[in-house]
Amino acid sequence: MTVELLSNYYYYLKEKKAEGKKIIAHMAHDNLPEELIDAAGFVPLNMIFAGNDELMNSSHDYLPPSTCSFAQSCIGLFSEKPNNFNFLELIDYFIVSNHCVSDICASEIITKYFSIPRLNFYMSYTLSENALKYYELELKDLKNQLEKIKGSEIKEENLNESIKRYNNFKKKLLEVNNLEIKGKTKLEIFQKAMLYGPDFLPELDTIIQNSQPQRSNNLKELILTGCSIFINDYLIDLIEESGGNIVFFDTWIGDNYFSQIFDDAILNSKENPYDLLLYRYRNNVGGDHMVPEYLENKVTKLEKIFQNYKKKTGKPLGVINHIIKFCDHISINSAFLKEKLQEKKIPILNLERDYSRANRGQLSTRIEAFIEMM
């Protein structure tokens, strides 16, 4: 599936370039307004690709091995230029941001050493009045940077239109989330959707219409939290081979992305589209790095998902907290998350790993043992 997906994506982006559109890449980011890029007439490219041993090793010319494995892999992609990733050559600009250490490491290095012009978008990850003002200023600054490339103004009506387009797209992904299909199938839809954005809407409609329930009676049902499972990662296969089925993706590729939607009432109540983007930032309390009380919010959310599912199906869910090695934010908080969920009798496995193939056997043992424990 992956080879075909990446190959088709190359032709999709090439077509967009032929239409005169610029390709703006960014590390997956829960507060970066894709709608602004879309409204400028450009194409946002989410860096949501998993790594492997070769990519991680190749990145060590630029950064130490004790850096987030995802950051290592992103740099490895630009350094190694694997065959299936030739669409990376089509990138016109790369957004440098401070979403996390991985974001700073990878985006700074990619722009510096692989000669991709940079755009900047920084934020403060709190919800104080100062932070809100700063976010608003950064939105305007990103708008100015995009307008400079475009050579003309980004009209508010266009931005409003993009916000609506993305909103409909995310609502549709919420529908997919409620389908009774296997975790792997669901994940592949989310991954593809996040590459193509709202252009994927017609395909989403078809998927929803033709969807048949996939029974997974022998599998233990799980929530995935922590780091996303990116494209080309074997982890989802390993989970299913080990007897698990992810029914809820509490990750950026998943609920953390498509739950950021506007009610129609809100959408129609604000004339200024920047107020809408600010409103979304203000309400992103469960965002991956939003402090203070990130963990408290995370525990509350997971408990709610657990209780709702139990009420609906009578079955308990287990939580896999996926920790990409040296993702300090997720890793440091994992002990607290485990303690709090265990207090609430919610089974949790902190699954730390990098993209190496060498630990596949050990990962499988951990997942299987967790499922046996459940």
Add this chain to the structure above:
Amino acid sequence: MIVCGIDIGSLQTKLALMSAKELIDYRTERSTFNFKKIGHNLFDDILEKNNLKRADVYVMSTGYGRNSIDIADDRITEITAHAKGAQYFYPEAHSVIDIGGQDSKAIVISKKTGNVIDFQMNDKCAAGTGRFLEVMAHALEIPIEEIGELALNSKKPASISSTCTVFAESEVISLFARGASKIDIAAGIHKSIARRVAGMAKRIGVGQTLVFCGGVAKNIAVKKYLEIELGYEIVTPKYPQLTGAIGAALIGQDNMKK
């Protein structure tokens, strides 16, 4: 019905042949790169010596190579198997530390149900495993069977700060060059393993009765330093290496009753 638990570890393959709660026979042999072959050879041998046919025995596999062996009727992870095996030797067992050839594990067992309620495994590196001990014994030119006894004679264990096997080996050579005694270096190596494993075990709240099993449990110095790090006595079963195989056999028996 007789059940055979086959525990295929990265360094050692262990078989336990059981009838009800009785251990009838067992085998242990170095694992080769061909997990399937070693498992088959030992299984054929144990059947022959006990006048049994394949159809007389239910086979439960566990360990790193549990999926490689096609004679298994079912499979279970070594985490669950060790928890069950530890309770065979010590029914009151609350926790398990298993240090094998390639990895180390800490397991907490529910007193109420006897099931695993939490576990932790070491990372993919060899620090805190039997392999670490082997590399260090080789660097010190001491047979692996003797290194534990020797370490216990130390009055001043050397400090080994590296947790990586490769760096620790360099550190050992450098300590040697600076005139540290083999005995003190050996003690430092054992202390280093114990510190690492105890740290991992403490994170999941292990407690007494703590059963120490796996091949490394035969090493008395690792046991002593683990007790120092944990602050209480730990127990070692009669056959520490067989705990996983026995646990797998017992789970096999439970499966058959269902």
